[in-house]
Amino acid sequence: MDIIEIIRLALNSLKKNKIRSFLTMLGVIIGVFSVILLVSIGAGLQDLINKQFENLGTNIIIVMPGKILDDSGQYSGGHGPPNFAGSKLTMDHVRGMQRIGNPVKEVAGRNESPITASIGKGKTIFTTLISVTENYSSVRNTKAQKGRFINQSDVNAGKRVTSIGPTLAEKIFKDEDPIGKNIRLGDNQFKVVGIVESKGGGFGVDVDNTAYIPLTTAQRILNLENIQVIDVSVDNKENIPEAIKLVNNYMGKRLKDDEFSVLDQKQLLNTIDTILGAITTALGAIAAISLLVGGIGIMNIMLVSVTERTHEIGLRKAIGARPKDIAIQFLIEAIFLSIIGGLIGILSAVGVAAIISIYFQTVITPWSIILAFVISSFVGIVFGVAPAIRASRLNPIDALRYE
Amino acid sequence: MKTPIVELRDVKKIYQLDSVNVNALDGIFLRINEGDFSAIMGPSGSGKSTLMHIIGLLDKPSSGEVLIEGKNTANLSENELAKLRNQKIGFVFQSYNLLPKTTSIANVELTLIYSGVGKKERSNKAKDMLIKVGLENRLYHYPSQLSGGQQQRVAIARALINNPVLIIADEPTGNLDSKSGEEIINLLKDLNSKGHTIIIVTHDPEIAQKAKKIIRIKDGKIVNN
Numbered sequence: 001m002d003i004i005e006i007i008r009l010a011l012n013s014l015k016k017n018k019i020r021s022f023l024t025m026l027g028v029i030i031g032v033f034s035v036i037l038l039v040s041i042g043a044g045l046q047d048l049i050n051k052q053f054e055n056l057g058t059n060i061i062i063v064m065p066g067k068i069l070d071d072s073g074q075y076s077g078g079h080g081p082p083n084f085a086g087s088k089l090t091m092d093h094v095r096g097m098q099r100i101g102n103p104v105k106e107v108a109g110r111n112e113s114p115i116t117a118s119i120g121k122g123k124t125i126f127t128t129l130i131s132v133t134e135n136y137s138s139v140r141n142t143k144a145q146k147g148r149f150i151n152q153s154d155v156n157a158g159k160r161v162t163s164i165g166p167t168l169a170e171k172i173f174k175d176e177d178p179i180g181k182n183i184r185l186g187d188n189q190f191k192v193v194g195i196v197e198s199k200g201g202g203f204g205v206d207v208d209n210t211a212y213i214p215l216t217t218a219q220r221i222l223n224l225e226n227i228q229v230i231d232v233s234v235d236n237k238e239n240i241p242e243a244i245k246l247v248n249n250y251m252g253k254r255l256k257d258d259e260f261s262v263l264d265q266k267q268l269l270n271t272i273d274t275i276l277g278a279i280t281t282a283l284g285a286i287a288a289i290s291l292l293v294g295g296i297g298i299m300n301i302m303l304v305s306v307t308e309r310t311h312e313i314g315l316r317k318a319i320g321a322r323p324k325d326i327a328i329q330f331l332i333e334a335i336f337l338s339i340i341g342g343l344i345g346i347l348s349a350v351g352v353a354a355i356i357s358i359y360f361q362t363v364i365t366p367w368s369i370i371l372a373f374v375i376s377s378f379v380g381i382v383f384g385v386a387p388a389i390r391a392s393r394l395n396p397i398d399a400l401r402y403e
Numbered sequence: 404m405k406t407p408i409v410e411l412r413d414v415k416k417i418y419q420l421d422s423v424n425v426n427a428l429d430g431i432f433l434r435i436n437e438g439d440f441s442a443i444m445g446p447s448g449s450g451k452s453t454l455m456h457i458i459g460l461l462d463k464p465s466s467g468e469v470l471i472e473g474k475n476t477a478n479l480s481e482n483e484l485a486k487l488r489n490q491k492i493g494f495v496f497q498s499y500n501l502l503p504k505t506t507s508i509a510n511v512e513l514t515l516i517y518s519g520v521g522k523k524e525r526s527n528k529a530k531d532m533l534i535k536v537g538l539e540n541r542l543y544h545y546p547s548q549l550s551g552g553q554q555q556r557v558a559i560a561r562a563l564i565n566n567p568v569l570i571i572a573d574e575p576t577g578n579l580d581s582k583s584g585e586e587i588i589n590l591l592k593d594l595n596s597k598g599h600t601i602i603i604v605t606h607d608p609e610i611a612q613k614a615k616k617i618i619r620i621k622d623g624k625i626v627n628n
Contacts, residue, residue: 005516005519009516012509016503016504016505312502315500315502316513316517317461317485317488318459318461318494318500319489319494319513319514319517319561320485320486320488320489320490320514320517320518320565321485321489321517322481322482322485322486322517323481323485324482325517393481395462395463396460396461396462396488397456397461397462400461400496400500
């Protein structure tokens with residue numbers, strides 16, 4: 001009996017038992033579909049986080065107060081968060097570092113603190129006050145979408161002006177144009193000179209609910225002598241180690257070792273890697289659960305049909321089928337169902353992922369397709385063929401009597 | 404003396420039920436010669452079905468020898484046994500055992516598929532055989548569209564298709580009304596008159612009377628031959 005005949009037998013058998021074939025395929029479809037889709041959502045999330053961090057600015061080194069890194073250059077849990085309150089960083093450091101020259105490009109100081117915002121007798125909004133020097137705009141890639149950002153003359157003169165984030169603008173001014181209007185931040189009136197571009201995202205924190213004011217103004221009216229963070233942009237990624245050395249040198253001459261830390265993206269990326277690692281682990285777990293669900297579906301339908309099929313195997317043996325004929329027929333049936341089910345699963349996952357991408361960019365990863373396809377097919381084939389092979393070894397009469 | 408179609412030598416079949424051994428067949432000696440039409444009779448539990456299954460190579464004896472055309476089957480491989488079932492023996496079951504959702508002609512063709520017969524020849528042979536058993540108008544019907552008697556005719560056509568040396572019918576009329584049953588028996592009788600060797604299991608004395616020879620079996624032993 002040749003292989004073409006057996007293939008024909010297998011396809012006939014699938015055609016005759018449409019519901020059984022469909023249910024078996026459904027297990028594969030669900031397994032493949034859910035793995036690919038869930039992983040694509042997870043990978044999309046991973047991408048989103050990566051991009052968000054990139055948006056924060058590349059080629060930047062950051063000077064923070066206190067000792068944040070341990071001696072091996074890693075974030076150290078023991079030293080706690082940066083010591084903002086006792087910061088020894090000053091405006092002089094910002095101006096001084098600006099004079100280091102290449103590869104240091106621009107230096108910007110900033111303070112961040114919570115504050116209330118309101119106009120007239122209007123509602124009070126909680127927002128984040130970010131006091132900056134003029135270079136913040138280029139170093140941190142923050143531009144005005146309307147009006148202008150804080151500029152050098154604002155900083156030099158310590159003017160009471162503010163550029164506000166789009167969320168704050170919408171909450172305070174509703175439909176009105178805020179430019180040129182006054183806003184109360186804490187106890188002081190500021191004139192709105194611009195609305196900054198949306199930064200989006202922000203992991204649960206609305207990074208657009210902000211008010212930027214000149215750092216000098218903040219120091220004057222809020223009595224803040226010191227600076228929490230100094231951002232330093234570097235002309236080129238390759239020059240970051242040199243820039244760190246120069247900044248360390250500069251700061252080391254002015255402050256004690258434990259009064260400042262110089263961080264770069266690499267260290268920031270270490271933290272990101274930790275987050276992404278957790279996401280990847282979660283993805284793996286999701287994939288495993290989906291495959292388990294799909295696999296159980298496949299197993300169930302295979303086991304349910306085994307009685308019926310054992311009887312059929314008994315009959316085929318009684319009229320002269322060899323064990324090999326039976327095994328090959330069932331193998332072909334299982335492979336066929338796995339491939340068709342796998343393809344349907346892949347196509348529907350890709351389709352649904354495309355629809356979800358309208359709202360949230362998903363990323364289809366090849367490994368998830370391969371993993372889902374291989375494991376679902378494997379489960380389908382093992383549970384489809386193993387009982388058949390077992391039944392094909394029985395005496396025909398025992399298979400015929402099987403219940 | 405001519406070689407018998409089937410010869411059983413001291414065949415025993417022992418089932419183990421809850422650590423108790425049941426002797427379903429207890430030393431059977433039997434010869435079936437070419438052209439025989441034998442009816443095996445006996446009360447239920449006498450071992451007659453077990454005997455049929457062993458003769459039909461659907462089951463293996465616990466001890467003793469089964470010879471088909473003088474060839475001992477004890478040490479044959481699965482593949483050789485499959486070939487014998489396919490070529491030498493046609494088995495008719497009480498419950499027909501047709502493949503569901505499969506037309507009469509496809510059911511009959513199934514035997515030929517496992518003999519490696521080509522598609523066209525298969526379909527011609529199956530058609531001829533179904534016409535022979537009187538189902539010329541039921542070639543493309545499914546089992547669910549056929550009466551019990553018609554289904555059993557399909558099963559007989561399937562058993563006959565390879566022109567086997569032996570046809571074994573295990574209570575072929577058991578599920579049929581008396582009229583259909585009689586038609587089936589007459590069909591078997593007719594086949595016998597055309598030279599087919601037939602063994603039939605029944606507990607209906609009227610049907611057994613139509614056979615040339617009656618073999619009575621009780622408690623796993625042949626009581627008269």
